[in-house]
Amino acid sequence: MKLQLEAVSAAHPAARPGAAPALRAIDLTVQAGEAVAVIGPSGAGKTSLLQVMACALPPREGRLRLDGQDPWALPRAALQRLRGRLFLAPQVPPLPPRQRVVTAVLAGRLPAMGLWASLRSLVHPDDLPGAQAALESFGLADKLFDRVDRLSGGERQRVGLARTLVAPASLWLIDEPLSALDPTRAEQAIAALIDRARERGATLVASLHQVDVALSRFPRVVGLRDGVLAFDLPATQVSPEHLAQLYARHEHELLPGRPAAADVPPPRSPAPVGMLCR
Structure with a gap:
């Protein structure tokens, strides 16, 4: 274009x-x-x-x-x-935290899809090989079925970039x-x-x-x-x-670009501590 x-x-x-x-x-x-x-x-x-x-x-x-x-x-x-x-990949990709990575990647196709096809794709991803190939390009093929909120900041950014490769843009x-x-x-x-x-x-x-x-x-x-x-x-x-x-x-x-702290997994909430009171 x-x-x-x-x-x-x-x-x-x-x-x-x-x-x-x-x-x-x-x-x-x-x-x-x-x-x-x-x-x-x-x-x-x-x-x-x-x-x-x-x-x-x-x-x-x-x-x-x-x-x-x-x-x-x-x-x-x-x-x-x-x-x-067109495909615009923002610096911070809008990824729903509880969404699976495969669904997040295939969302790159949504702008060119009709309403019903979009809804069906969100429930039943229809191109697992395409999503996996896109993730492979960014070193994330093993994250296909992970939840987005289990990813580090750098991994989330690469998932956002993988969307570009599946978009029909x-x-x-x-x-x-x-x-x-x-x-x-x-x-x-x-x-x-x-x-x-x-x-x-x-x-x-x-x-x-x-x-x-x-x-x-x-x-x-x-x-x-x-x-x-x-x-x-x-x-x-x-x-x-x-x-x-x-x-x-x-x-x-x-x-030159410095290593980013965002590629470290985000901190998790501390586990509850059990206490025995006498």
Whole structure:
């Protein structure tokens, strides 16, 4: 799917009146099948950019085009069909805690399914091999029938990413996919996303805090700061000077990704202690 943003400005729905827009006059074109990393300091507007691309946040000014169509000019039914061709993976995936992993993964197909098929899939998962193959790509094949609340933070994030591989989407929008992963798992996850997107001809746009990963794994890197496009370059042409300007006053965010405490299992409630009173 081809993406075009023409002078797009956007504001978060919860922003206070008079607050600066999250995005300002963004001009950006991503060709079908491209893999693009979006980097920038915290608060740069990376998540808002992905939400605009996913038709979740309408532009305040300018125009978004997906395969030449303005989604916000389409009738509601046509807009819903278009959204079925997109997949937005948030940084914190919305996984019901008591749900089985297999059901959580196959939920990636729900946007393109009808109501009754969606309800049936939630009760009786209909593609165990597909779910297991997606989990295998992220090192989680043995978690197929585990409950989500038994997973660590990093495992939950990888389950959210596995949803991408089962979604019938031609545009993958991935927000901070490595934030809860240690370096080994991060390398496995980003390789799975890039390789599977290439195999399917899907367009991949991922926001990343890990600048080293963006430069080493993505052919094209977009720099965003204060809602403005700072640069749009082949990764090989992104210089230390570009990064220094992009992360000015945020230099600590240029450090390579550190192991995340979120990959440790969440603390459980202490077991009750029996007491004998005399």
